[in-house]
Amino acid sequence: MNKIEPRATGRASNVPKQDLRAWLAQMEAAGEVKHVSGAEREEEIGGIVDFHQRKIGNPAVLFDDIPGYPRGHRVLANILTSVKRINLTLGNPPDGSEMELVRYWRRYMKEAKSIPPVTLPTGAVLENVKEGNDIDLFKIPVPKWHEHDGGYYIGTGCMVVMRDPDSGWINYGAYRVQAHDKNVASVMCSKGKHGDMIQKKYHQRGQPCPIAVVCGMHPALFMIAGLEIPYGKNEYDVAGGLLGEPVEVIMGPKTGLPIPAHAEIAFEGFIHPNDLIDEGPLGEWTGYYAGGLKKEPAIRIETMMYRDNPILLGAIPGIPPDDDSFYRGTYRSGAVWNQLEAAGVPDVKGVWSHAAGGSRLWLTVAIKQMYAGHSKQAGLIASQCHAGAYVNRFVVVVDDDIDPADMDKVIWAMCTRFDPREGLETLRGCWSSALDPMAYAPDDPRNARVVIDACRPWSRRDTFPIEARPSKELDARIRAKWASVLPKGS
Numbered sequence: 326m327n328k329i330e331p332r333a334t335g336r337a338s339n340v341p342k343q344d345l346r347a348w349l350a351q352m353e354a355a356g357e358v359k360h361v362s363g364a365e366r367e368e369e370i371g372g373i374v375d376f377h378q379r380k381i382g383n384p385a386v387l388f389d390d391i392p393g394y395p396r397g398h399r400v401l402a403n404i405l406t407s408v409k410r411i412n413l414t415l416g417n418p419p420d421g422s423e424m425e426l427v428r429y430w431r432r433y434m435k436e437a438k439s440i441p442p443v444t445l446p447t448g449a450v451l452e453n454v455k456e457g458n459d460i461d462l463f464k465i466p467v468p469k470w471h472e473h474d475g476g477y478y479i480g481t482g483c484m485v486v487m488r489d490p491d492s493g494w495i496n497y498g499a500y501r502v503q504a505h506d507k508n509v510a511s512v513m514c515s516k517g518k519h520g521d522m523i524q525k526k527y528h529q530r531g532q533p534c535p536i537a538v539v540c541g542m543h544p545a546l547f548m549i550a551g552l553e554i555p556y557g558k559n560e561y562d563v564a565g566g567l568l569g570e571p572v573e574v575i576m577g578p579k580t581g582l583p584i585p586a587h588a589e590i591a592f593e594g595f596i597h598p599n600d601l602i603d604e605g606p607l608g609e610w611t612g613y614y615a616g617g618l619k620k621e622p623a624i625r626i627e628t629m630m631y632r633d634n635p636i637l638l639g640a641i642p643g644i645p646p647d648d649d650s651f652y653r654g655t656y657r658s659g660a661v662w663n664q665l666e667a668a669g670v671p672d673v674k675g676v677w678s679h680a681a682g683g684s685r686l687w688l689t690v691a692i693k694q695m696y697a698g699h700s701k702q703a704g705l706i707a708s709q710c711h712a713g714a715y716v717n718r719f720v721v722v723v724d725d726d727i728d729p730a731d732m733d734k735v736i737w738a739m740c741t742r743f744d745p746r747e748g749l750e751t752l753r754g755c756w757s758s759a760l761d762p763m764a765y766a767p768d769d770p771r772n773a774r775v776v777i778d779a780c781r782p783w784s785r786r787d788t789f790p791i792e793a794r795p796s797k798e799l800d801a802r803i804r805a806k807w808a809s810v811l812p813k814g815s
């Protein structure tokens with residue numbers, strides 16, 4: 326078990342790169358931030374974010390001068406919806422391609438170091454500390470993100486921190502957090518998620534569960550919150566490994582839970598046994614409201630902390646692509662690729678989990694066909710391996726001349742190399758979720774899915790028509806001589 330053992334230090338922070346403001350400065354320098362002044366939080370902030378999320382590659386959006394709030398109380402959203410911003414966040418070359426990013430995650434999963442957090446005596450998040458009647462979540466301009474949402478969600482781009490009462494293991498995850506009242510929030514952890522399991526352990530003993538919610542921090546810390554880090558592994562250690570430096574934390578005054586010292590906004594409190602509250606709905610990552618209004622655990626807040634001029638971080642689920650689906654799709658692609666390899670599928674050349682499928686519903690696998698049946702094997706395993714199985718609908722297998730992240734080429738391969746008589750498998754009774762609008766029934770969250778073999782048929786591999794495109798040699802010659810007339814990025 327990986328217990329948190331923070332090293333106490335007396336030193337003040339040397340302003341590490343894990344500060345959201347350092348990230349913003351980096352993105353500003355790269356021309357990746359749009360500033361919006363004067364949008365209101367009831368409909369306009371969410372509406373503007375939605376426009377930006379409709380296409381991957383749009384800038385992050387920073388809202389200020391929000392009516393009813395002091396200048397400087399800001400909201401930042403659409404953070405990780407570009408390969409460039411993800412690369413910059415991870416310290417990769419900014420112009421790296423989608424598939425280079427997937428390869429980065431593949432290496433990261435195999436080689437990542439754990440770097441434990443370090444505890445500071447104080448931190449910027451403690452610039453404002455409110456207790457008792459002074460607590461007011463609505464001092465922060467929490468938006469209603471979509472018109473049909475049931476309320477105001479302070480926690481979307483967030484980390485929810487809890488401690489296992491048996492082992493002391495610290496878990497943090499991105500679970501949505503609704504602000505209900507000045508000092509009351511709720512948290513929605515799906516069944517089986519680590520946050521749900523930890524709460525249950527306290528409640529089975531009749532004890533309240535301590536909880537801390539962090540709603541503005543460096544996007545690398547957020548990335549780890551949204552990824553399925555194994556049970557018992559401290560996400561702070563993983564985030565430290567990703568950042569290449571220990572995450573600096575302070576201890577929550579009432580719960581003793583570790584909270585990033587440079588966080589913009591955080592609050593802590595307790596979830597009491599059987600203390601449930603109406604929660605939702607919130608537009609979901611599938612693009613629908615399938616979960617509806619339900620009872621979820623209430624958080625009774627005891628301390629609220631925030632920096633001067635705090636920045637609320639939003640990562641808004643909705644009709645994909647969105648923050649949730651794009652960055653997680655790049656990671657999932659690496660995970661599926663590693664699992665195909667571990668299952669003995671040779672010569673996988675690329676995997677892409679398309680953001681428009683919410684990072685789960687669509688997977689493309691590119692292979693260099695080595696033997697008859699290879700493409701079918703790759704598709705069926707991708708559709709059922711651990712990283713690919715949950716809420717999938719389509720797996721498409723293509724030859725290695727197709728970039729799986731280039732949807733034009735994938736569709737071309739499907740249109741010209743797929744034989745529906747042989748190349749289509751329908752799988753029934755698969756692992757899905759009640760959030761899947763095509764799950765069998767509310768009490769039977771299985772689904773059906775297809776695996777499509779869009780590779781050139783093995784038996785025709787030597788006689789298949791040749792493609793009408795320039796050879797690599799001609800491409801190279803044209804690039805060398807005619808670069809100035811070619812489209813950007815050719």
Ligand SMILES: Cc1cc2nc3c(=O)[nH]c(=O)nc-3n(C[C@H](O)[C@H](O)[C@H](O)COP(=O)(O)O)c2cc1C
Pocket residue numbers: 481482496497498499500501502513514515516517518519520550551552553554640641642648649
């Ligand atoms: C923006 C965003 C919002 C999410 N919202 C929820 C949520 O409300 N409930 C939930 O159970 N999982 C949600 N997830 C997925 C979890 O964060 C993810 O499964 C994570 O691995 C959970 O942490 P755990 O593995 O420690 O349980 C969300 C992910 C992201 C990126």
